[in-house]
Amino acid sequence: xxxxxxxxxxxxxxxxxxxxxxxxxxxxxxxxxxxxxxxxxxxxxxxxxxxxxxxxxxxxxxxxxxxxxxxxxxxxxxxxxxxxxxxxxxxxxxxxxxxxxxxxxxxxxxxxxxxxxxxxxxxxxxxxxxxxxxxxxxxxxxxxxxxxxxxxxxxx
Numbered sequence: 001x002x003x004x005x006x007x008x009x010x011x012x013x014x015x016x017x018x019x020x021x022x023x024x025x026x027x028x029x030x031x032x033x034x035x036x037x038x039x040x041x042x043x044x045x046x047x048x049x050x051x052x053x054x055x056x057x058x059x060x061x062x063x064x065x066x067x068x069x070x071x072x073x074x075x076x077x078x079x080x081x082x083x084x085x086x087x088x089x090x091x092x093x094x095x096x097x098x099x100x101x102x103x104x105x106x107x108x109x110x111x112x113x114x115x116x117x118x119x120x121x122x123x124x125x126x127x128x129x130x131x132x133x134x135x136x137x138x139x140x141x142x143x144x145x146x147x148x149x150x151x152x153x154x155x156x
Contacts, residue, residue: 041077041104049138052108052130059124066126070114075130076105111135 044055056077058066067078080101111133118129 041079041102043077043104043106045106047109050132052112052128052132054128054130056104056126056128057124058121058126061124063119063121063126066121068117068119068126068128070108070112070117070130073108073111074105075108075128076103077126078103 041056041058044053046053054075058079061079061081065079067076069076078101081097081099083099108130113131113133116131120127120129
């Protein structure tokens, strides 16, 4: 048995509006979700007893173009990837490689010796060996054994 539904022009207008909302959401919102929201330098930070080891993937960047600094226990790595201009007037079908400057700063958990940092670059990976400051390194404390103190128990 069929039901009769009273015609409501406002319901139809709302259905049209919802259809337009879905159209705009699918057209404009979804492509943005596929792209990273921000471009940051990915880092691995490991801690040893006497140093921090920081690794950063920076493929295609000349190590001389990297700016690495430590100020107030904050490590900052800056650099720039340049746009390739060898393909001029080309119609790209896909272009995902990023170009431009980048910067990443992290606060190190303990004081470090900024004067003794060693940086190496191999196969597109920057590795920093950052020694901890002397006061931040663990120290072994030996327990001395000596005389035993003997005493009398007091009654209350």
